[in-house]
Amino acid sequence: MEISVKTAQQLRLTPEEFELIKQKLGRTPNFNELCAFSGMWSEHCSYKNSIKWLKTLPRDGKRMLVKAGEENAGLMDIGDGYGVVFKIESHNHPSAIEPFQGAATGVGGIHRDIFTMGARPVASLNSLRFGHLKDAKTQHLLSGVVHGIGHYGNCFGVPTVGGEIYFEGRYHTNPLVNAMSVGIVKSGETISATAAGVGNPVFFVGSATGKDGIGGASFASADITSDSVQELPAVQVGDPFQEKKLLEACLEVIQTGAVVGMQDMGAAGIICSTAEMSAKGGVGMRIDLDKVPTRQANMKTWELLLSESQERMLMVVEKGKEEAVQKVFEKWDLPCSNIGEVTNDGLLRFYMHGELEAELPAEELVLGGGAPQYTREYKEPAYMEKIKAFDPAAIKVPADLKAVAEELVTVPNIANKRWIYVQYDSMVGAGNASTNQPSDAAIVIGKPTGKGLALTTDCNSRYVFADPYKGAMIAVAEAARNIVCSGGEPLGVTNCLNFGNPYDPEVYYQFVHAIQGMGEACRKFDTPVTGGNVSFYNQNPDGAVYPTPTIGMVGLLDSVNDKMTMYFKEAGDVIFLVGKSRADINSSEYLHKVNGVEHSPAPHFDIEEEFTLQQKVTELIKAKAIESAHDTSEGGLFITLLESGFHKNLGVDVKADDSSIRKDAYWFGEAQSRVVVSVKPAKVAAFRKLMGDHPFAELGTVTNGAINIDGANWGPTITWKEKYDTAIENLLAGTESEQALSAL
Amino acid sequence: MKFGVVVFPGSNCDRDMQDALQNDLNQEVIMLWHKEKDLTMFTTDDCIVLPGGFSYGDYLRCGAIARFSPMMQSVIDFANKGGKVLGVCNGFQVLCEAHLLPGVLLRNANQQFISKNIYIKGVGSPDQALKIPIAHGEGRYYADANVLDELEANNQVIYRYCDETGAVIPSANPNGATRNIAGIRNANGNVFGMMPHPERATSDALGNVDGRIILNSLLMNAKTGAARSAAAVANA
Numbered sequence: 001m002e003i004s005v006k007t008a009q010q011l012r013l014t015p016e017e018f019e020l021i022k023q024k025l026g027r028t029p030n031f032n033e034l035c036a037f038s039g040m041w042s043e044h045c046s047y048k049n050s051i052k053w054l055k056t057l058p059r060d061g062k063r064m065l066v067k068a069g070e071e072n073a074g075l076m077d078i079g080d081g082y083g084v085v086f087k088i089e090s091h092n093h094p095s096a097i098e099p100f101q102g103a104a105t106g107v108g109g110i111h112r113d114i115f116t117m118g119a120r121p122v123a124s125l126n127s128l129r130f131g132h133l134k135d136a137k138t139q140h141l142l143s144g145v146v147h148g149i150g151h152y153g154n155c156f157g158v159p160t161v162g163g164e165i166y167f168e169g170r171y172h173t174n175p176l177v178n179a180m181s182v183g184i185v186k187s188g189e190t191i192s193a194t195a196a197g198v199g200n201p202v203f204f205v206g207s208a209t210g211k212d213g214i215g216g217a218s219f220a221s222a223d224i225t226s227d228s229v230q231e232l233p234a235v236q237v238g239d240p241f242q243e244k245k246l247l248e249a250c251l252e253v254i255q256t257g258a259v260v261g262m263q264d265m266g267a268a269g270i271i272c273s274t275a276e277m278s279a280k281g282g283v284g285m286r287i288d289l290d291k292v293p294t295r296q297a298n299m300k301t302w303e304l305l306l307s308e309s310q311e312r313m314l315m316v317v318e319k320g321k322e323e324a325v326q327k328v329f330e331k332w333d334l335p336c337s338n339i340g341e342v343t344n345d346g347l348l349r350f351y352m353h354g355e356l357e358a359e360l361p362a363e364e365l366v367l368g369g370g371a372p373q374y375t376r377e378y379k380e381p382a383y384m385e386k387i388k389a390f391d392p393a394a395i396k397v398p399a400d401l402k403a404v405a406e407e408l409v410t411v412p413n414i415a416n417k418r419w420i421y422v423q424y425d426s427m428v429g430a431g432n433a434s435t436n437q438p439s440d441a442a443i444v445i446g447k448p449t450g451k452g453l454a455l456t457t458d459c460n461s462r463y464v465f466a467d468p469y470k471g472a473m474i475a476v477a478e479a480a481r482n483i484v485c486s487g488g489e490p491l492g493v494t495n496c497l498n499f500g501n502p503y504d505p506e507v508y509y510q511f512v513h514a515i516q517g518m519g520e521a522c523r524k525f526d527t528p529v530t531g532g533n534v535s536f537y538n539q540n541p542d543g544a545v546y547p548t549p550t551i552g553m554v555g556l557l558d559s560v561n562d563k564m565t566m567y568f569k570e571a572g573d574v575i576f577l578v579g580k581s582r583a584d585i586n587s588s589e590y591l592h593k594v595n596g597v598e599h600s601p602a603p604h605f606d607i608e609e610e611f612t613l614q615q616k617v618t619e620l621i622k623a624k625a626i627e628s629a630h631d632t633s634e635g636g637l638f639i640t641l642l643e644s645g646f647h648k649n650l651g652v653d654v655k656a657d658d659s660s661i662r663k664d665a666y667w668f669g670e671a672q673s674r675v676v677v678s679v680k681p682a683k684v685a686a687f688r689k690l691m692g693d694h695p696f697a698e699l700g701t702v703t704n705g706a707i708n709i710d711g712a713n714w715g716p717t718i719t720w721k722e723k724y725d726t727a728i729e730n731l732l733a734g735t736e737s738e739q740a741l742s743a744l
Numbered sequence: 745m746k747f748g749v750v751v752f753p754g755s756n757c758d759r760d761m762q763d764a765l766q767n768d769l770n771q772e773v774i775m776l777w778h779k780e781k782d783l784t785m786f787t788t789d790d791c792i793v794l795p796g797g798f799s800y801g802d803y804l805r806c807g808a809i810a811r812f813s814p815m816m817q818s819v820i821d822f823a824n825k826g827g828k829v830l831g832v833c834n835g836f837q838v839l840c841e842a843h844l845l846p847g848v849l850l851r852n853a854n855q856q857f858i859s860k861n862i863y864i865k866g867v868g869s870p871d872q873a874l875k876i877p878i879a880h881g882e883g884r885y886y887a888d889a890n891v892l893d894e895l896e897a898n899n900q901v902i903y904r905y906c907d908e909t910g911a912v913i914p915s916a917n918p919n920g921a922t923r924n925i926a927g928i929r930n931a932n933g934n935v936f937g938m939m940p941h942p943e944r945a946t947s948d949a950l951g952n953v954d955g956r957i958i959l960n961s962l963l964m965n966a967k968t969g970a971a972r973s974a975a976a977v978a979n980a
Contacts, residue, residue: 150857154879155798157756241754241801331779332753425859425879428796430760430944435861435877436951445949447763560949 003028011038012222017372024364032350032358035302036365039215039268040275043536046371049502050534053515061528063491065190072113072193072263073181074530076492078556081187082449085119088127088180088457088496088552090535094235095177099144103177104152105213105238108310110181111156112264115247116313118191118254119183122431123444124153126163126179127457127496127550131172133412133731138167141175142420143732149179150423155240156247160424161432162442164457167412170465173540178496178533180552182455184446191254193263195277195285195316195342200260202274202285202340203322205249205329206312207242210295213269213308223501223539242311242334249332250313256328258321265312271305271365273314274348278362279369284347287340289357301350301357316342381506386599387466392585395595397662402714404594405638408668409720411593414635415727433560438647439486440631441555443563452557454488460634461546466587467602468513472549474602474672476521477610478633479553484614485629485675487564487621488555490525495532495551500544502536510547518549524607525614527553564621566630567647568678573627573702575654576687577637578620579613579674580695583661589634590668604671613673616694625687626677636668638709640676642720645702651717653708654700667709678702745964746772748785748792750819750835752810753778757796757832757943764943765793769959778813783822788934791828791963792819794835796879796941806849806882807837816842828963829935833880836927836937845930845937846895847887849880853920857881861952862918864926864940865910866903868961873910874954876940878918883939885921885928895928902962903927903938936962 001007008018011034021037022028029037043049059068065075065083073087091106107124114121126149131138153160158181195202213236253259261281263273270292274285289304299307317325322338329336343349348365350358364370398404408414427435431445433452441454458479464471480490495518500507522529532552538545557563568575585591586601620626632640641652656666665671676699679687700708707714714720747765751758758775765771774785776792778799786792800809810816816838823829823844831839839845852858858880863873887895895901903926907916917924919939927938938958945955 147856154857154859154881155754155756155801157797239801241798241803244756244798245753422860423857425857427859427877427879427941427944428756428760430763430947430950433950436875450949 001031003031003034008034011035013038013041017041020372024370030358032301032305033360036271036305036358036360039271039306040365041371044267045272046367047534048372049374049376049536050497051367051373052375053512056515057519057529058523059528061492061526064528064530068529069531072116074492074494075117075190076530078446078449078451080449082446083185083187083190084182084446084453084554085114085117085185086180086182086494086552086554087113087531088178088494088550089113089533090496090498091177091179092174092498092535092538095145095175096173098235099141100148101235101237103145103148105236105310106177106179107149107152108238108240108243109266110179111158111243112266114181114183115250116191116193116262116264117185118189118251119185120251121158121181121183122429122447123161123182123442123453123455124158124180125161125455125457125552127459128163128165129171129176129545129548130167132169133167133728135172138172139732145175145177146420146423152238152240154425156244157428159426159428159432160421161426161434161444162455162457165417165420166461168462168546170546173542174538174545176498176538176545176548178498178550180457180494182453182554189254191259191262193277193280194261195281195283196260197318198283198342198344200319200342201317201322201338202287202342203315203317203325203336204292204312204339205315205336206246206334207239207309208293208295208335209299209304209307209309209312211299211303211307212237214303214306223537236308236310238310245332245334246311246313249328249334253325253328256321256324258318258324260316260318262313262315265314267308269305269307275362275365277314277316278348279366282346284343284345284362285340286343286349288351290353291337291339293335293337301352305350376502376508377505378508378512379505380509383599387601390597390600395585395591397664401663401667404590404664404668406723407594408590408635408639409642409724410727411589412728412731413589414639416725417728418725419728419732433563437565438567439563440482440566441486441488443486443557443560445560450559452488452560452563454483454486454555454557456482457550457552458482459548459550461548462587462592463602464514464549465546466600468510468547469517470602470605472514472517473521473607474605475549475551476518476525477605477672479551480525480527481614481631483553483555484617485564485566485631487562488557490527490553490555492530493522493527493551493553495529495549497532497534498538498545498548498550499536500539504544507544514547514549521607524611564629566644567628568644568650568702569627569648571650571702571704572681573678574681574684575652575699575701576677576679577674577697577699578616578677581658581661581666581697582669582671583665584669584671585665588636588668588670590636590664605673610673612694613675617675620677620690623690625683625690626679628678630676632674632676634670636670637674638667644676645717646721649705649717651703651706652700653703653706655710657697657699746774746786746790748774748776748783748790750776750792750794750815751778752797752799752813754799754801755795755797757941761793761795761943764946764955764959768946769956776815778815781814781818783818786822786827788825788827791830792822794831794838796833796835799834799838806834807841810838811841820844823935826932826934830963831937832941832943833939836939837882839935839937844935845928846891847885849882850884850886851882852884858918862940863906863908863916864903865906866927868957871910873906873908874957875945875952876942876954877944878940880939883919883921885925887922892923898931900929900931901925902929902936903940
């Protein structure tokens with residue numbers, strides 16, 4: 001087969017990249033080698049259009065135990081000889097065409113990143129975006145994705161403890177499926193994804209390799225078009241049972257002391273794991289591909305190199321200790337093959353039945369080595385003019401606020417997501433402390449320690465669309481606020497950067513500005529970015545998704561018993577707003593969903609104000625001055641008050657403290673940096689003293705279930721709760737499939 | 745008494761059960777690997793627990809493969825000698841597949857996996873509802889009417905789904921189980937199966953310890969298998 005620039009282009013490499021490859025090799029690559037470059041230099045593996053900007057994010061911190069991006073996931077010290085390992089990753093493209101397997105393997109992949117480092121996953125979270133929920137295609141995607149996440153996580157046995165989901169037209173063709181995993185590891189028992197020790201054997205462990213997922217990495221590096229369904233073979237197929245066995249076997253094999261280094265096989269399969277492990281260790285590998293266990297006969301070299309079959313690991317083992325390793329995998333009935341050895345020349349040599357099929361310098365394939373790094377152009381998107389032109393005075397304050405509230409409470413972005421989360425096992429592991437006593441962040445016991453992990457994923461992407469810089473700061477601030485309101489100290493961040501096509505300067509503008517905002521906020525909150533994932537090309541012929549730089553944040557509580565909850569405890573408790581009310585309706589659900597305004601600025605946000613607020617809330621919690629803390633977010637103050645009452649069917653009797661603020665902004669506006677707290681009447685004086693000159697307002701009291709707003713009776717909490725709880729279910733119940741199922 | 749917790753490949757509540765029994769209820773626990781057979785360290789006063797999870801990936805049918813594992817042959821012998829056996833969730837499915845308990849567990853009526861707190865009442869709490877988590881896709885207990893009548897006549901239904909106030913009503917039934925059945929025992933009174941997870945509700949840190957009532961009254965404070973067996977015969 002003749003290799004030309006055309007072959008390279010068919011493999012999604014540019015002509016310039018093809019020239020660069022020839023230059024680096026000093027010859028024209030054969031087809032296998034070109035395939036290797038295609039996978040490794042794909043956007044997905046090489047971060048070629050993002051790495052320059054990613055390096056501007058704060059990547060150091062006193063608790064960080066590995067450098068950002070150095071290992072498969074971030075690792076931070078939580079004290080007492082334990083560390084927390086966490087990462088978030090996207091599986092958007094596969095989920096767009098095969099939602100069930102796409103989402104399932106996304107979950108499987110992120111858990112492997114955690115246990116390949118020697119940690120036991122204790123919690124998972126997710127961040128999802130779909131089109132309008134009324135749309136039949138969205139319902140198909142939603143149901144497939146939720147089923148896929150549940151199928152994999154439930155069987156694997158790690159609780160899904162939190163997440164977020166938004167429904168916006170911009171995600172109609174390009175849904176986003178981001179999965180996060182969090183694990184606990186004992187210091188000194190972590191495993192690095194590094195190959196070392198010339199002559200050490202290289203083991204392939206886990207499931208046999210098939211033809212699934214071939215080209216997945218490069219498929220994820222292109223826009224979604226009507227032809228994308230042709231790429232179905234690029235979608236992987238998951239088996240959570242195999243992964244559960246792989247988890248137990250890997251954690252057990254680490255205890256033998258025989259493991260030198262380990263890396264899971266995700267994007268770009270064998271080529272990626274061999275290249276990254278070798279490059280990091282400054283070594284090479286000789287691999288006999290015919291020794292890789294396969295699911296089907298006659299797999300070709302390039303198929304073996306690129307297959308993204310799931311539940312597989314590459315492991316470098318100390319020579320002489322092979323037997324101990326084999327024994328563990330035998331116990332767990334998992335394939336385990338010695339497929340090669342570590343060499344000293346930095347070259348990856350792949351053999352088939354003794355024939356050399358590919359020879360590649362590991363360093364040239366990887367990020368930080370020979371992979372190209374680009375600086376892309378960017379310019380302010382044209383739509384920004386429309387955003388600047390928005391005038392809130394054009395929106396009349398509605399006469400019937402209660403009717404607006406009733407509409408808001410059923411907006412899918414606000415309403416109860418129970419139809420979704422009930423399908424996830426949220427309690428396996430017996431460590432989810434939020435099931436019975438909810439907080440703004442999920443609180444999970446970091447077993448075997450008694451410490452609490454406060455976990456959250458956050459990103460209001462409409463804010464980012466309106467103002468990428470400020471919107472990304474808000475995403476970080478909201479994550480930190482959720483952790484602080486739960487009694488935790490924010491530790492660090494993992495990010496999942498979902499954007500459109502990076503070759504579109506307007507998309508790249510969003511990316512650059514979001515990174516800058518994220519960096520500033522992470523520096524302010526002292527939450528370094530420990531790692532994450534970039535997903536470009538979330539775009540289709542109609543345009544790009546909202547820029548969605550999702551923040552996964554981990555916080556720490558010295559004891560899980562120190563947690564603060566988000567719900568009112570008792571009638572008669574006094575309700576305060578910590579923070580300042582503002583005449584701001586910008587980018588709110590109220591403005592966007594009720595009034596149908598697509599373009600308006602991001603809501604009010606000032607990073608100093610936010611930082612001071614969070615410090616104050618921490619002080620209140622430590623002083624045991626408050627009974628509950630719940631931050632205001634989508635739907636504004638009214639929704640925050642409602643949600644605070646739902647858990648115990650309590651209500652509120654509250655009045656706006658500032659009559660100069662337009663009523664719709666007061667109750668439904670989404671200005672940032674506000675937290676609703678409740679205080680025992682006997683502690684009100686102490687609370688006021690603690691507040692000092694920090695802005696706050698007394699709103700009213702907790703009631704036994706009546707909602708009174710500005711003196712008007714808005715009916716009982718249970719009526720609101722019913723609307724809130726059933727809104728999504730009612731939308732879904734209208735569909736044919738649901739009707740068919742319920743008839744069974 | 746002591747406990748043995750069987751670990752099948754795919755079990756994922758084995759460690760939770762161990763934690764609950766060992767740390768929250770101060771019991772001695774021995775973990776048992778599915779490929780082993782030895783139960784000689786246990787007497788019939790002891791209890792073998794089949795934990796929740798997805799044994800053998802739930803391939804073929806939940807519990808259908810686990811039934812044939814070497815350890816299960818010993819567990820079946822142990823049960824037939826009067827030793828106590830508890831199956832939770834997937835463990836309940838295994839017990840039904842192994843014919844140690846009658847009936848089957850079908851796919852939930854809504855065809856979806858369900859994970860949430862529900863309420864049950866029965867042994868240890870005949871009148872008051874206990875809040876216990878469920879997490880299953882196949883938890884709809886089913887048996888034909890004769891079997892159900894017999895179970896009820898022999899007091900073999902140990903837990904039923906109810907609402908917060910203890911009312912056994914259809915709307916409190918999460919999965920469509922026949923007659924709101926959440927758990928049953930065998931005629932001899934030494935083999936118990938239930939879909940809800942008591943081991944997820946034994947720790948103060950989780951804010952719910954209703955599961956302790958179940959484990960205590962079902963296993964620790966129960967009469968011995970032999971005594972139960974005699975009583976069951978007398979009833980018949």
